[in-house]
Amino acid sequence: MPACRRLAALLFTGTIVFGGLDAGAQEARSDQIDVQILSTTDLHMNVMDYDYYADKPDPGVGLVRVASLIRKARAEKPNTLLVDAGDLIQGTPMGDYVARVQGLGPGKFQPIIAALNALGYDAAVMGNHEFNFGLDYAVAAEKEAKYPVLAGNVNRVEDGQPLFPAGVILDRDFTDGAGAKHTIRVGVVGVLTPQIVLWDKDKLEGKVTTSDIVEVAAKTARDLKAQGADVVVAVIHSGLSAAPHQKMAENAGVAVAAIPEVDAVVTGHAHRVFPAADYANLPDADIPHGLIHGKPVVMAGFFGDHLGVIDLILSADPKAHGGKGGWTVAAGHAETRPVLTRVNGKATPLVEPDAAVAAIAKDAHQATLDYVRRPVGKSTGRIETYFSFIADQPALDIVSDAQRQYVAKALAGGPYAKLPILSAAAPFKAGGQPGPDYFTDVAAGQISLRNVADLYLYPNIVAAVKVTGAQVRDWLEMGARVFNRVDPAKKEPQMLVNRAVPSFNFDVIDGVTWRVDVTQPPRFGGDGKLAPGDNHRIVDLRYNGQPVKDDDEFIVVTNNYRANGGGNFPGLDGKNIVYSGTETIQEIIADYLRAAGTLVPATNHSWGFVPVTAPVTVLYDTNVKAAALLTQYPNLSDVGPGDPGLELFRVDLSPTALAGQGLGK
Numbered sequence: 001m002p003a004c005r006r007l008a009a010l011l012f013t014g015t016i017v018f019g020g021l022d023a024g025a026q027e028a029r030s031d032q033i034d035v036q037i038l039s040t041t042d043l044h045m046n047v048m049d050y051d052y053y054a055d056k057p058d059p060g061v062g063l064v065r066v067a068s069l070i071r072k073a074r075a076e077k078p079n080t081l082l083v084d085a086g087d088l089i090q091g092t093p094m095g096d097y098v099a100r101v102q103g104l105g106p107g108k109f110q111p112i113i114a115a116l117n118a119l120g121y122d123a124a125v126m127g128n129h130e131f132n133f134g135l136d137y138a139v140a141a142e143k144e145a146k147y148p149v150l151a152g153n154v155n156r157v158e159d160g161q162p163l164f165p166a167g168v169i170l171d172r173d174f175t176d177g178a179g180a181k182h183t184i185r186v187g188v189v190g191v192l193t194p195q196i197v198l199w200d201k202d203k204l205e206g207k208v209t210t211s212d213i214v215e216v217a218a219k220t221a222r223d224l225k226a227q228g229a230d231v232v233v234a235v236i237h238s239g240l241s242a243a244p245h246q247k248m249a250e251n252a253g254v255a256v257a258a259i260p261e262v263d264a265v266v267t268g269h270a271h272r273v274f275p276a277a278d279y280a281n282l283p284d285a286d287i288p289h290g291l292i293h294g295k296p297v298v299m300a301g302f303f304g305d306h307l308g309v310i311d312l313i314l315s316a317d318p319k320a321h322g323g324k325g326g327w328t329v330a331a332g333h334a335e336t337r338p339v340l341t342r343v344n345g346k347a348t349p350l351v352e353p354d355a356a357v358a359a360i361a362k363d364a365h366q367a368t369l370d371y372v373r374r375p376v377g378k379s380t381g382r383i384e385t386y387f388s389f390i391a392d393q394p395a396l397d398i399v400s401d402a403q404r405q406y407v408a409k410a411l412a413g414g415p416y417a418k419l420p421i422l423s424a425a426a427p428f429k430a431g432g433q434p435g436p437d438y439f440t441d442v443a444a445g446q447i448s449l450r451n452v453a454d455l456y457l458y459p460n461i462v463a464a465v466k467v468t469g470a471q472v473r474d475w476l477e478m479g480a481r482v483f484n485r486v487d488p489a490k491k492e493p494q495m496l497v498n499r500a501v502p503s504f505n506f507d508v509i510d511g512v513t514w515r516v517d518v519t520q521p522p523r524f525g526g527d528g529k530l531a532p533g534d535n536h537r538i539v540d541l542r543y544n545g546q547p548v549k550d551d552d553e554f555i556v557v558t559n560n561y562r563a564n565g566g567g568n569f570p571g572l573d574g575k576n577i578v579y580s581g582t583e584t585i586q587e588i589i590a591d592y593l594r595a596a597g598t599l600v601p602a603t604n605h606s607w608g609f610v611p612v613t614a615p616v617t618v619l620y621d622t623n624v625k626a627a628a629l630l631t632q633y634p635n636l637s638d639v640g641p642g643d644p645g646l647e648l649f650r651v652d653l654s655p656t657a658l659a660g661q662g663l664g665k
Contacts, residue, residue: 028313030178032330035186037233038073038082039300039308040066041268044091044129045098046303047112047361049353052093052372053429053440053454059349060340060435061303063115064361067354069307069337070119077311079174082120085268086127086192086237088112089141091303093453094361094368096586099133101371102364110141111364115357117146122170125190126151126163127237127269131200132459135207139163150190150235153216155209163208166190167220169229174314184314184327187229189220189262192237193269194248201564201574202461213238213252214245214259221261230320230327231312234262239270240292240299242281243527253299254282257292263329264310265292267299272433273306273336274299290334298334302434306336345644372450377593381601383442383455386626388427389482389497390633390651391608391661392508394601395440399425399456399585400510402592403557407464407579416466416555416578420543422511423557424475428457430503431622436645439623447599452590460559462581462588469552471571473538475507476514477523478569480537482506486518486653488614496620496651501526505567509556510604512548513663514541517610518618518653528568539610545664559585605663611655618651634660 028034040063049062059065074080089095089110102108116124124147130138142149142164152166170186194210213236221232239251249255253267267274274297275290284293290310291297300308313331320326340349383395400423411417429440442451467475482501486494496518516537523535541548555578561567564574581588593599612618621642630636630649635657642648652658 028177031176031316033079033174033176033182033184033314033327034077035079035081035174035184035231035312035314036073036077037264037266037310037312038070038080039085039235039266039298039310040304041085041237041266041300041308042087042127042271042302043084043112043304044087044302045089045095045112046092047094047115047357048365050365052368052450055369055373055450060305060347062353063112063304064353064357065339065349065351066304066307067115067119067357068351069339071354072351073307073309081122081170081172081186081233083122083188083233083235083266084116084124085235085266086125087129087268088116088124088127089138090129090132090459091457093372093450094364096453096459097368097371098364099137099459102367104137104140104144110144111361113141113144115360117144118356118360121147123148123150123168123188123190123235125235125237126154126192128193128196128199131196131203134203148188150188151192152189152220153191153194153211153213154196155211157207157209164190166216167224169224169227182327185228185230187221187224187227187232189217189224189232189234190236191217191234193250195250195565198565198574199561202560202580212247213249214255215247217256217262218259221259225261228321228326231263231314231329232261233264233266234259235266237269238267239272240267240274240279240282240297242283253297254292257295257297262295264295264312264332265297266308266310267297270299271302272299273301275334275336296332296334298336300336304339306338308334308336310334342644345641372448372453374449375446376449376452376590377447377596378598379442379444379447379601380598381444383440383601384629385427385430385440386622386629387633388430388503389506390620390636392603392606393427394603395455396425396427396508397510397602397604398599399589400508400604402589403462403585404510405592406462406581406588407555407557410579410581411464411555419466419553419555420511421555421557422472422509424507424509424562426479426504426507428504429454431646432499432503436623436643441625447593449590452586452593456586456589458559458561459584459586460561462557462583462585463560463563463577464555464557464579465563465572465576466578467554467556467571467576468550469541469548469554470550472509472512472548472554472556473541474524474570475556475572476509476538476541477536478528478567479505479507480516481522481524481526483516483518483537485521486612486616486618488519488612488616490616493617493619496618507558507562507569508606510606512541512543513606515539515608515610515663519610519612524570526568528570608661608663609653609658611658612653613655616653618653620649620651621646622649623647
């Protein structure tokens with residue numbers, strides 16, 4: 001197996017683990033204290049080990065699984081703190097059910113927060129998805145927590161005060177190597193991505209403002225140390241970036257690790273694992289020992305697939321706290337522990353589900369199953385996302401059609417009624433970092449609410465923006481970042497898709513047609529700024545068969561996240577929104593399917609590739625189940641097994657192979 005595929009396999013399965021106190025750490029002496037900080041992040045309402053979209057158990061996810069790792073780690077080392085780095089209450093149909101159907105109040109509770117209470121979490125920070133159901137719901141849910149909830153860089157407009165505290169000091173009695181007990185004062189800083197005011201602008205505008213992660217974390221860490229904290233742990237809902245820190249950056253973990261008063265960092269948000277080899281480019285990173293700027297840093301994946309573990313060795317320091325004495329960190333390292341591995345491509349659980357957590361979620365789990373199994377329509381064919389980066393897909397066109405119909409009715413008779421209405425949708429589940437099974441696959445026959453949630457994962461609100469032809473082209477250029485550049489001079493195989501770009505940032509805009517020239521470099525970087533060189537991947541952009549001019553005007557239907565700047569798409573910052581709905585796109589799709597009765601899946605053939613004349617070998621990987629659909633793609637051929645759970649296909653981009661790719665309905 002090539003090195004890049006071996007690495008990808010490790011990243012998919014979470015088997016890159018750096019465990020044990022090795023050369024980079026040390027065993028605690030009798031006069032030292034060994035403290036471990038356990039963490040979860042981005043649980044996204046995965047309480048149970050269950051895939052509600054496929055309606056079957058999934059042993060690779062769930063707090064119910066990672067709870068077993070928590071109990072095991074505590075048994076090994078009793079000097080333990082347990083924290084969560086955010087994005088708790090949204091992400092599965094259980095989250096939708098609790099928020100939309102059950103609600104909160106007397107006799108009702110948020111099951112995942114109840115589970116964190118039962119597991120004895122010591123602190124948690126809010127994540128950006130906590131606000132998807134509205135500010136009032138987020139606050140009501142978090143108030144059920146029996147542990148401190150932190151959100152130090154989110155301030156209420158009404159009084160300028162933090163929505164939740166920026167930090168807290170936890171006094172804990174820990175035992176040293178000789179068995180003597182000592183009270184250790186652990187300061188915890190909690191901050192999150194400031195972009196919440198953009199991504200959920202419709203819910204938060206006029207209610208809260210946000211501040212820079214690093215500025216708030218640094219001030220809070222200093223304050224905690226001044227208040228007598230021996231150790232300061234920053235728990236941040238923010239990822240890791242190799243780029244130099246800029247104020248209000250989304251991913252600020254590296255800069256937080258550089259704060260002198262911070263001793264360890266628990267990160268999240270990015271749905272990735274740290275330490276891991278794919279983060280080797282981070283400044284001052286020691287991957288084998290999980291250090292950044294010499295500080296232990298951990299990111300425990302997502303959905304409960306990993307437990308994060310930071311191990312700290314504390315030594316008595318008579319000079320601490322202005323000579324009053326205290327404890328300081330003498331050594332430390334970080335690691336992650338997966339709940340599942342893959343052996344010869346087969347998923348192999350490493351832990352059993354925790355009975356206590358399962359009992360807490362039992363009623364909500366069953367209610368969620370009843371909820372998602374409600375039928376909304378029928379389909380004459382299969383709806384899947386296995387080849388989302390090869391050609392336009394019915395799975396996306398269903399979403400686009402539903403959105404466009406909804407907004408067309410809303411705009412009828414108004415000032416924008418005569419403008420062409422386009423509709424943007426992305427393949428949320430299309431493999432990549434979430435793993436080889438992360439695809440939508442709806443069988444022909446009855447369509448239930450669970451299938452709707454599978455097609456559209458998030459409780460986003462529909463929105464529409466007014467844009468020019470030039471902005472439509474740039475929108476598509478930004479989405480085309482998902483493709484690697486294909487070098488015509490290269491003889492060795494080249495992968496078509498850059499799996500580091502999330503699939504939800506590959507927007508397909510229905511209503512226009514275009515081709516992608518993958519021999520060109522991307523026009524934009526991940527920050528939405530122009531890349532060096534005048535690069536153009538999007539060619540032959542047309543509306544109703546006619547070339548789109550830069551000054552043409554369109555309405556594009558999308559979601560509140562994208563319309564308000566989510567994903568850094570150029571020209572989208574919330575200022576050109578002409579319509580904001582009140583219904584979620586999931587609700588709109590469900591109503592669309594009910595009205596259709598029986599759906600006949602079809603593609604609108606919006607896009608294709610510019611032929612490559614050079615004899616290149618281009619490869620595409622997707623789930624092994626996709627091989628059965630190969631007859632639908634004449635320019636593909638099966639190469640054989642790829643990374644565990646994946647199949648490799650050769651993509652023929654020659655003029656002959658692409659000669660028959662007609663675009664448009």
